[in-house]
Amino acid sequence: MAESESQEGNDYNRGRMVENIKTDMEELLEEMEKLTVRAAWMAYSYTAIQSNADLSNAMQHSEDAFLMCKEQMEKKWQEVLLESRREREKKE
Amino acid sequence: MEKENRFKLFMPPRLSAGQVSAGRSQGFNRCSDDDFKLPFDVWSRGEITDSDTISQQVKLCSEVDEENPETMNELFSKLYKEAEKIKQWKLTVETELNQKERKLQENRKIIEAQNKAIQELQFENGKLHLKLEDEICENKDLLKEAAASRHLCNLLKETYTRFTEKTSKYEQEKEATIQLYEELHSNVERMTVAFEELCVQAENDRLEMSFKLKEEAEKVDKFEKECRLEVSQKEKQIPALTIQRDEKDDVIKDIKAQLQTSQNKIADLMEAKLHNEEMLKESQVSKEHLRVELEEAKISLQKAEVAQKNLETEFQTTVKTLIQVTGEKEEQEEECKKMKALLAALTEEFETSVANLKSLLQEEQNRLKKSEDDSKLLTLELQNKSAELEEMTKVKCDKEVQLEELSETLKEFHGLKAQLTSTAEKEQDYLKQLVTLKTDLEQEALKNEQLTVYLSKLSLEKEQTAQEKNAVAAELKKLQEQQEDSKKKEDNTKQLVENLEEANSQLRNELESLKEKMAKTGEEMKSTLDEREENMNNLKKQVENKTKCMEELQQENKVLKKKITTESKKSNTYEGKVNKLQLEMENINKQHKEEVDIYKKDIETRKVNENKLREEVEKMRLLCDETAMIQRETDARCQHKITEMVALMEKHKNEYDKLVEEKDAELKVYKMKQQKQISSERALENELSCLKKELSSLKEQLKAEMEEKENFVKEHSGSMIPESEKKHKTYVIKTPPRDKMQSGRSTNLPAEQSSRKKQKVLVQLDTQSDSSEHTDLLSIVSEEEMFKNLYKDYPQASQLHSTAPKKSPAPCSVKSPGSALKLKTMRRMREAGWTALSKMDRKRKIKDAVKLFA
Numbered sequence: 001m002a003e004s005e006s007q008e009g010n011d012y013n014r015g016r017m018v019e020n021i022k023t024d025m026e027e028l029l030e031e032m033e034k035l036t037v038r039a040a041w042m043a044y045s046y047t048a049i050q051s052n053a054d055l056s057n058a059m060q061h062s063e064d065a066f067l068m069c070k071e072q073m074e075k076k077w078q079e080v081l082l083e084s085r086r087e088r089e090k091k092e
Numbered sequence: 093m094e095k096e097n098r099f100k101l102f103m104p105p106r107l108s109a110g111q112v113s114a115g116r117s118q119g120f121n122r123c124s125d126d127d128f129k130l131p132f133d134v135w136s137r138g139e140i141t142d143s144d145t146i147s148q149q150v151k152l153c154s155e156v157d158e159e160n161p162e163t164m165n166e167l168f169s170k171l172y173k174e175a176e177k178i179k180q181w182k183l184t185v186e187t188e189l190n191q192k193e194r195k196l197q198e199n200r201k202i203i204e205a206q207n208k209a210i211q212e213l214q215f216e217n218g219k220l221h222l223k224l225e226d227e228i229c230e231n232k233d234l235l236k237e238a239a240a241s242r243h244l245c246n247l248l249k250e251t252y253t254r255f256t257e258k259t260s261k262y263e264q265e266k267e268a269t270i271q272l273y274e275e276l277h278s279n280v281e282r283m284t285v286a287f288e289e290l291c292v293q294a295e296n297d298r299l300e301m302s303f304k305l306k307e308e309a310e311k312v313d314k315f316e317k318e319c320r321l322e323v324s325q326k327e328k329q330i331p332a333l334t335i336q337r338d339e340k341d342d343v344i345k346d347i348k349a350q351l352q353t354s355q356n357k358i359a360d361l362m363e364a365k366l367h368n369e370e371m372l373k374e375s376q377v378s379k380e381h382l383r384v385e386l387e388e389a390k391i392s393l394q395k396a397e398v399a400q401k402n403l404e405t406e407f408q409t410t411v412k413t414l415i416q417v418t419g420e421k422e423e424q425e426e427e428c429k430k431m432k433a434l435l436a437a438l439t440e441e442f443e444t445s446v447a448n449l450k451s452l453l454q455e456e457q458n459r460l461k462k463s464e465d466d467s468k469l470l471t472l473e474l475q476n477k478s479a480e481l482e483e484m485t486k487v488k489c490d491k492e493v494q495l496e497e498l499s500e501t502l503k504e505f506h507g508l509k510a511q512l513t514s515t516a517e518k519e520q521d522y523l524k525q526l527v528t529l530k531t532d533l534e535q536e537a538l539k540n541e542q543l544t545v546y547l548s549k550l551s552l553e554k555e556q557t558a559q560e561k562n563a564v565a566a567e568l569k570k571l572q573e574q575q576e577d578s579k580k581k582e583d584n585t586k587q588l589v590e591n592l593e594e595a596n597s598q599l600r601n602e603l604e605s606l607k608e609k610m611a612k613t614g615e616e617m618k619s620t621l622d623e624r625e626e627n628m629n630n631l632k633k634q635v636e637n638k639t640k641c642m643e644e645l646q647q648e649n650k651v652l653k654k655k656i657t658t659e660s661k662k663s664n665t666y667e668g669k670v671n672k673l674q675l676e677m678e679n680i681n682k683q684h685k686e687e688v689d690i691y692k693k694d695i696e697t698r699k700v701n702e703n704k705l706r707e708e709v710e711k712m713r714l715l716c717d718e719t720a721m722i723q724r725e726t727d728a729r730c731q732h733k734i735t736e737m738v739a740l741m742e743k744h745k746n747e748y749d750k751l752v753e754e755k756d757a758e759l760k761v762y763k764m765k766q767q768k769q770i771s772s773e774r775a776l777e778n779e780l781s782c783l784k785k786e787l788s789s790l791k792e793q794l795k796a797e798m799e800e801k802e803n804f805v806k807e808h809s810g811s812m813i814p815e816s817e818k819k820h821k822t823y824v825i826k827t828p829p830r831d832k833m834q835s836g837r838s839t840n841l842p843a844e845q846s847s848r849k850k851q852k853v854l855v856q857l858d859t860q861s862d863s864s865e866h867t868d869l870l871s872i873v874s875e876e877e878m879f880k881n882l883y884k885d886y887p888q889a890s891q892l893h894s895t896a897p898k899k900s901p902a903p904c905s906v907k908s909p910g911s912a913l914k915l916k917t918m919r920r921m922r923e924a925g926w927t928a929l930s931k932m933d934r935k936r937k938i939k940d941a942v943k944l945f946a
Contacts, residue, residue: 017238024245031252038259045266055273058280065287072291078697080298081690084305 323501333491351525354648357641358532364634365539371627372546378620379553403588403595410587424596439561445621446558452628453551463639470643474650481651485658492662496669519659526652533645755915
């Protein structure tokens with residue numbers, strides 16, 4: 001009888017445990033689902049950020065502008081100097 | 093026994109106590125009165141349940157025992173009754189037993205069934221136990237799993253919490269990264285905008301710089317032109333200015349000489365001044381001596397006063413003797429008067445001398461004033477001269493401005509600088525000289541001032557002497573008054589005459605000494621005055637000289653001042669211009685440095701480029717060398733190949749010539765043969781025509797025979813037909829070519845043979861030749877078509893081809909489609925081809941090589 005009672009109690013506890021586990025698992029499932037959703041959104045956002053070519057394009061534009069500036073600086077200074085020299089030579 | 097039976101009988105009623113008890117109770121009730129009480133008692137004792145009956149039975153038994161004799165009959169009757177009862181009871185019991193046995197059996201069956209059921213249940217229980225154990229195990233497992241799942245859940249929760257934290261962190265970092273991206277993007281955009289603006293600014297700056305450079309270049313050019321013009325103009329002016337400069341240099345030299353003379357004069361004046369100073373010092377010393385003497389005189393006078401007072405006291409005692417002494421006193425008074433006169437004369441003389449000195453002083457002052465006026469005039473003259481010098485300097489400035497303008501030129505700048513430095517040095521020397529002169533003048537002025545001071549001092553001293561003399565006069569007056577008092581007191585002081593005489597003698601002595609001293613002093617004063625006069629004269633002379641020198645010096649000073657001013661102006665202007673020029677030079681140097689730096693940078697870049705170009709040139713040279721080497725190798729190879737080919741050509745040519753000769757001979761032979769063959773052909777043609785006719789007839793006969801044979805063959809066997817047909821066919825087939833061959837061999841044999849021989853020859857040549865390309869050509873040259881195909885690319889060869897075949901068909905048409913013409917044409921074609929090949933190959937190779945190296 002005691003064993004049966006203990007068994008019954010264990011069964012009851014087991015039932016409670018199972019129910020608790022079920023509820024917990026359900027909750028965890030829900031939470032995990034939420035987490036997966038979050039993770040998916042995070043991954044999407046990361047891919048969106050990484051795939052955002054604005055920075056790269058802007059950097060390229062800036063590099064191009066910088067290179068253009070350099071070229072212009074080098075060329076036109078040299079041209080100015082050459083012109084000045086030519087003029088001096090002509091005048092001389 | 094009965095007990096045992098009782099005991100035995102006691103057994104069954106246990107089983108069915110209830111059923112038996114009822115029966116037994118009935119039996120007791122029945123058998124109570126039987127004889128067989130003991131057994132009934134026994135039987136009743138068997139009834140466990142009915143304790144009352146047992147007790148009754150006991151009681152009955154006890155009653156029975158007591159009632160034996162009486163009731164034996166009753167007992168027997170009872171026994172009979174009981175026996176009957178017992179029998180009945182037995183029957184009942186037996187039936188009951190049977191029933192019970194049946195029941196027992198049934199119960200046993202039931203028991204067995206129940207046992208079986210129990211066993212089954214036990215089995216089932218065992219199974220259930222097993223199942224329960226299994227289930228327990230499963231439950232345990234489930235519990236474990238549940239615990240594990242709980243752990244996992246806990247872990248999951250923990251991971252969830254961590255994940256949530258991490259996600260929150262990631263989100264934060266995401267936001268931060270997004271912000272950073274945005275910032276970077278904005279920064280990059282700003283950078284791009286700034287770079288673009290810089291580009292635009294740089295362009296604008298460069299344009300401006302270019303414009304500025306152009307403008308500055310133009311300005312510089314204009315300035316240079318202007319400067320050149322000015323230089324030219326001023327170069328023209330240079331000689332005149334040099335002449336003027338020379339003149340001025342002469343003037344300067346004169347002035348220098350004058351300066352030197354003035355310096356000498358100044359030195360002399362300095363010496364004179366020194367002498368005068370010495371003289372003044374001596375005069376001062378003499379004055380001091382005179383002062384000392386005057387003080388001594390004062391002291392002596394004081395002493396005399398004291399003595400007079402004593403004498404006065406003595407006069408009172410010596411009044412009596414005064415009378416005697418009055419005369420002497422009168423005499424003394426007379427003498428005193430004389431002395432007074434002398435003193436007065438001396439004072440007068442002193443006064444006159446003082447007056448003279450004053451007059452001299454005044455004269456000297458006047459002279460000083462005059463000198464001052466003269467000096468002023470001289471200064472004015474100096475100023476005028478300085479003005480003149482200034483004017484001269486202005487002129488010089490103007491001229492020097494011109495010179496400075498000249499100095500602005502680049503070429504004469506250094507010379508002018510040197511000149512300027514020299515002039516500056518000269519000016520500095522002048523300035524120094526002027527300074528020295530100024531100092532001299534100042535010193536002379538100082539000396540003059542000192543002289544004036546001395547003169548003033550002298551005047552003051554003279555005044556002081558005059559004052560002293562006045563004081564002395566006053567004192568003398570006082571003495572006179574005292575003497576008058578003494579006269580009044582003479583009457584009272586006759587007693588003191590002797591003393592007074594003594595005193596008078598002493599006084600006389602003293603007076604004499606004083607006289608002497610005064611004489612000496614007068615003489616000395618005279619001498620001093622003379623000396624002073626002399627000195628004054630000398631001073632006058634010196635002052636005159638000094639004035640003259642002052643005048644000259646002032647003149648010189650003026651001149652020098654003018655020069656100084658002019659030269660200072662010049663120097664200032666020069667300095668200003670030098671500064672300007674230095675600034676310009678600095679600016680120019682800076683510009684030059686900047687330009688030099690720019691040029692250096694350009695040079696460096698050019699050097700770098702040059703280095704790169706040199707490297708490239710070296711690389712190209714290496715490539716050129718390599719290509720040259722390759723060219724050489726290729727040329728060598730080509731040449732080798734060409735030589736080889738030429739050798740082969742020659743060989744082939746030799747061989748071909750030989751072959752040609754042989755073939756010519758053969759051709760001749762063949763021609764002969766052809767002619768013979770032609771004749772024979774004609775005959776043969778005739779024969780052929782006959783033969784053809786015969787053949788036609790024969791053919792018809794053969795056909796008929798064939799048909800007959802075929803019919804025969806078909807009748808006999810079907811297999812022999814095709815062979816025969818084939819044979820016939822072959823026979824048939826063979827005939828025409830043979831005929832043709834027979835007909836054409838006579839004509840074509842030589843050609844075929846020649847062609848075959850050609851082929852054979854060609855084959856031989858192929859085997860013997862070593863070259864690769866030409867072998868192929870040789871193999872193919874056997875036909876004109878192949879020749880055409882080969883020599884399409886060679887226009888020269890095409891010409892030859894065009895020419896060759898023209899020749900070929902003509903002779904061919906004329907003579908025959910034989911091989912001689914073909915051989916000739918082939919020879920020509922080959923030769924032309926060889927030449928063309930050799931030429932074109934070389935040309936092609938050369939072109940290829942040129943293209944490679946171009």
